[in-house]
Amino acid sequence: MTILPFTPPKRILMGPGPSNVHPRVLEAMARPTIGHLDPQFIKLMDEIKELLRYAFQTKNELTFPVSGPGSVGMETCLVNLVEPGMKVIVCINGVFGGRMKEIVERCGATAIIVNAPWGEAISPDKLEEELKNNPDVKLVSFVHAETSTGALSDAKTLVEIAHKHNCLAIVDAVTSLGGVPLKVDEWNIDAIYSGSQKCLSCPPGLSPVSFNERAVEIIKNRKHKVQSWFMDINLVVSYWGSASKRSYHHTAPINALYGLHEALLLLQEEGIEKSWQRHKTNSDKFIAGLKELGLETFVKEGQRLPELATVKVPEGVDDAHVRGRLLNEFNIEIGAGLGVLAGKIWRIGLMGYTSSEKNMDACLSALKQILN
Numbered sequence: 001m002t003i004l005p006f007t008p009p010k011r012i013l014m015g016p017g018p019s020n021v022h023p024r025v026l027e028a029m030a031r032p033t034i035g036h037l038d039p040q041f042i043k044l045m046d047e048i049k050e051l052l053r054y055a056f057q058t059k060n061e062l063t064f065p066v067s068g069p070g071s072v073g074m075e076t077c078l079v080n081l082v083e084p085g086m087k088v089i090v091c092i093n094g095v096f097g098g099r100m101k102e103i104v105e106r107c108g109a110t111a112i113i114v115n116a117p118w119g120e121a122i123s124p125d126k127l128e129e130e131l132k133n134n135p136d137v138k139l140v141s142f143v144h145a146e147t148s149t150g151a152l153s154d155a156k157t158l159v160e161i162a163h164k165h166n167c168l169a170i171v172d173a174v175t176s177l178g179g180v181p182l183k184v185d186e187w188n189i190d191a192i193y194s195g196s197q198k199c200l201s202c203p204p205g206l207s208p209v210s211f212n213e214r215a216v217e218i219i220k221n222r223k224h225k226v227q228s229w230f231m232d233i234n235l236v237v238s239y240w241g242s243a244s245k246r247s248y249h250h251t252a253p254i255n256a257l258y259g260l261h262e263a264l265l266l267l268q269e270e271g272i273e274k275s276w277q278r279h280k281t282n283s284d285k286f287i288a289g290l291k292e293l294g295l296e297t298f299v300k301e302g303q304r305l306p307e308l309a310t311v312k313v314p315e316g317v318d319d320a321h322v323r324g325r326l327l328n329e330f331n332i333e334i335g336a337g338l339g340v341l342a343g344k345i346w347r348i349g350l351m352g353y354t355s356s357e358k359n360m361d362a363c364l365s366a367l368k369q370i371l372n
């Protein structure tokens, strides 16, 4: 068998992530690799931290990209803040809240679940009720933008309620960062993680995180060692911290970080508010276009993610057949439903560089041809 260099097809990535990568990001990633302790690289790391603070709207000193996908960011926040024997409230309204529960339990803690139907936001009242029932809970975690359903929860209010009951709040912002208003300092979020492959127009593999001082103090004063060596923030800071002398922790993914730096520069050039607005304006137009095709949205108005439309698969239509034709005939990738929503919804992403008039038109016209 002759194996040739891999040349990927040019797809329009309109699934739940990854989204299309900006050409400037791809170009940045092709630049020569230098050492991970080279003074020039340390300068780039400092700039990435500064640009991430802008993206997260925070002044948190401990803000950096974890080397690994969003799940590693999720695990980093949880393994550092959860200790064995603790009680943690995990809000679940889709697949990713379920993943948080799994990690909390693997940390030796008890997860108390606040459920919401898939496709709906987490109810602040239900969270408050569970906090009243469990005064010994110390931590609340929830997903801001649930990518498995397309529902947006009210992060500001959920964090306020957690704090009212003396809990810290961990927020999953994998799909929300850059795509929907998110203000870490103003909303007093204690720990947050995201992913590079959604609204940041970057390839997958990096997970920006940020911890406020309250969270850092708690991590410094843990009773037990963090169960993961790689994700222990107390150790990672030797490399990503602010000391002038950095030491080896792990070999950073150098070229991926060139890409993230460029993606964050693009976000700064556009302006974070403008990026939120672009996602919203395009989403409104796209949803109107889907409705014209007779398609029905899965999430109700007001709780919908602007960066991810979820649409009910019409009666009698073969979900996989439509997605297959979109991919093979039109080079457009859209996402299937996950878990209980498999075969029932399509997830159509308009994230980051993908969120443009050109891509929306291409998708709507392809769907029209296929559904006709």
Ligand SMILES: Cc1ncc(COP(=O)(O)O)c(C=O)c1O
Binding pocket: 016, 017, 069, 070, 071, 072, 074, 096, 143, 145, 146, 147, 148, 172, 174, 175, 195, 204, 205
């Ligand atoms: C809300 C949310 N959290 C966590 C993750 C996990 O991220 P990753 O697949 O990069 O590990 C995803 C991935 O899609 C996600 O959408």
